[in-house]
Amino acid sequence: MTALIDFSDPYHPEGPRLRHAFGIPRQTLAAHSLAQVRPVLDAVQAAALQGRWCVGYLRYEAAPTFDAALVVHAPDGPLAWFAVYDEALPWSEDATASATTAQVQWFETCPRPAFDAAMSAIQRAIADGELYQVNFTAQLEGAWQGAPQEGAVQALFAALQRAQPGGYAAYLDTGDAQVLSVSPELFFDWQGDQILARPMKGTAARGATLEDDAAQAAALRASPKERAENVMIVDLLRNDISRIAEPFS
Structure with missing residues (x-):
């Protein structure tokens, strides 16, 4: 498999997860300069509107495409890369368990x-x-x-998922690099005329018991500093989204 996604449903987090595997892409799209970023994203959008699946990434270093005032480091790979697939395949339970984790x-x-x-x-x-x-x-x-034996990277991805269950996980093999992403946070979800963001702020050490975890969570919710930081990031995302959407719409 060249790509795997295992996402929580943004609108129904407690419901069934969105788990798909992808084989050989019909097409790959890559941007190696800032001038190529928007055309690649436009091509991805066009493919998605045709009913195809697009899996890829957009680097932080692509940010000056949208705001020339931003200063970034020189990238060590494509600024944007996407694979386009005709269909999603079932993700079998052993899709990432073909090798022992090195x-x-x-x-x-x-x-x-x-x-x-x-x-x-x-x-x-x-x-x-x-x-x-x-x-x-x-x-x-x-x-x-x-x-490492064949399949070791996929096995490492599976191990990361076991250590960080839930949230949003993705595996992507571009041919030149492999991306293993396991995140508890949803950056944004775009469906029709609705954009949903679920930012997270605040961290705490895991406890030795579930009771310890609950106490840590309660302390986070009660902390003025952590609550202020959470409100700040929500306002930041609200401001960003308002640049491309109608407020209160």
Whole structure:
């Protein structure tokens, strides 16, 4: 399989999950420059309106396509990539279990001194009024322990799903790279004339018991800081969506 999706239904999260597999695409679309991003997205939209399935990604580095003031790092691959399929296939239970999960050793790319320096710079910028929110992230790099057998990447994806059940999971093999995405958060869902966003903010350590988890969740809901951050991200997305939609419509 070249792609797998396992999504919670955005409008009925407790209902059946949307689980589909995809074989050989009829077409692939890629944007290697900012000028190519919109044409690729237009082609994806046209294919979807024809009843085809489109699975792919849009990089953060494609952002200047929509706002030239944004500054991004140089990408290390296509800015946008999509595969177009004629049909979705049933996802069998063993679709990602064809190999034993190989062990992966992870390495940090942001040592603690660099992290502390970044936090100090962000706090100064907030205090100076330069910005009010930063999504600071740090990458991990991994290496297989031993030679992975065929299907090891799919097995790793299955292991990630078991560790992070629910939410929105996707596997994509572009031929040059493989994407394993396991997210609890819905960026947005677009159906007809309705756009739905379910942003998340606030984190807490897992407890040793379900009671501990419930206590942590209650503490998150009661925290003025966490609630303020959640309201802020909801307002941010509301503002973004209002640029392409009619408010209160």
